[in-house]
Amino acid sequence: MSETTDRVTVEVDGPLGVITLRDARRRNPLSSSTMKAVTAGLRRLDEDAEVRVIVIRSEGPAFSAGHDLGELVERTLEDERAIFATCTELMQTVHDVRQPVIAEVAGMAFAAGCQLVATCDLAVAGRSAKFSTPGVRIGLFCSTPMVALTRAVGRKRAMHMLLTGEAIDADTAADWGLLSGVVDDADLATTVRDLALHIAGSSARTVSIGKQAFYRQIELDEAAAYDEMGETMATNAMTCDAQEGMSAFLAKRDPVWTDS
Template identity: 50%
Template sequence: MSAAQERPVRVRTENGITTLTLNQPERRNSLSMAMLEGLSSALEKIARDDSSRVVVLASAGHVFCAGHDLREMRDKFDSHEFQLALFQQCSKVMQQVVNLPKPVIARVAGVATAAGCQLVASCDLAVAERGSRFATPGVNIGLFCSTPMVALSRNVSRKHAMEMLLTGEMIDADTAEHIGLVNRVVEPEALDETVYNMAATIAGKSGHTLKIGKEAFYRQLEMPLADAYDYTARVMATTMTAEDAQEGISAFLDKRDPNWQHK
């Protein structure tokens, strides 16, 4: 096996789309400390990579992500320091996904449970193949999914989130779409086409506009209504001075395709 194959995370960028692949199928792509550190490092590099405009978060094998590595956690039962560092590292990665200045699409094939479900909820968009399942089952093993509920409760209604958290039961992909955890559910053979068509559509936009828009979306969510309107009005006014906004408006009025400079 090559060194590249042994990495917990694989990264490939093509045509403005970076595919970030969880690459430990034999461990159900669990979020071990090594996997989390690999994700964190990759996200830091992608944030600085001007050739990357959209990220697809994918997985190798038949499980998207089974959450934390319980064997690793059990081996460290006596180390509160390790357990805290693990959950803090996981929280860091989830925030990196949200704060990444490029949209992130989860390509979900298989099961996404606990912190794996959290990872899906943290992405900006999610497409799941039919047959995928989701759960926050920590309650079943005496460890309530407290950190996963942060992302979950910001994506679905309170009652749907609480049902998942309190019962620990699996939901199917159609239910996940119904409650807003994923955007689309497609047949397995259509998964890549759907995901990469969506990614290509987004990659064709101004990278500067995507960055400003994503940041503004998450910031205004936490504001009172009046503050949100004040903030977004200022964002739009400032964006109007950007080259891409002026180019986009001119291209629309001139009935031509815009020539984005991504600034």
């Protein structure tokens, strides 16, 4: 499968689904049409049984500079609500799809672009990448990016980024928890592909169970989380792939996944 719009490409590369932001000249703003295209791409890849991991990447010098501000000027309140509802739908879809979603971050990831990085299950950046929530400087506080950012880096660091609008570098972003890895710019694409293929080697059913369980338990108190995850592990253990994986380990052989 390969689908292309003016600003987004959705491709299947073996077990990987790749969504590429292509509006490089404008630094890949998350316009309404772009957000809808990415959301639709995620849902199509979710339905493809052969796709085991999804990568979101970009062309040009920026991962994403954030919302298309031209869409936010001289609009009605209902227009504004619709834009941010579209953004929320995109972020929630990243978590809803069964596959892990990896952000491959080259260049700047600002405002809603930073929100998308924070939302993805994993995020690897080139060392020259920068991250910022600069809305406060133009009178539009990054309130929706704040949701994902706070959950990724914690309260004080999120507030520092939100209140100052200052950019942080990739090493700082990794130290704060916004990224899962930082590599030299020249190694970014290869590193992300290797990571995605490594994850794709596991049972797709098991990975999907684990991803959904992660987001269910993360906001629960400890006792409720253990109750929920105990039941999850018990039902996971009954799946064909779990039985196969444990049997293969005991027999010192490679497992054969059926994704069931």
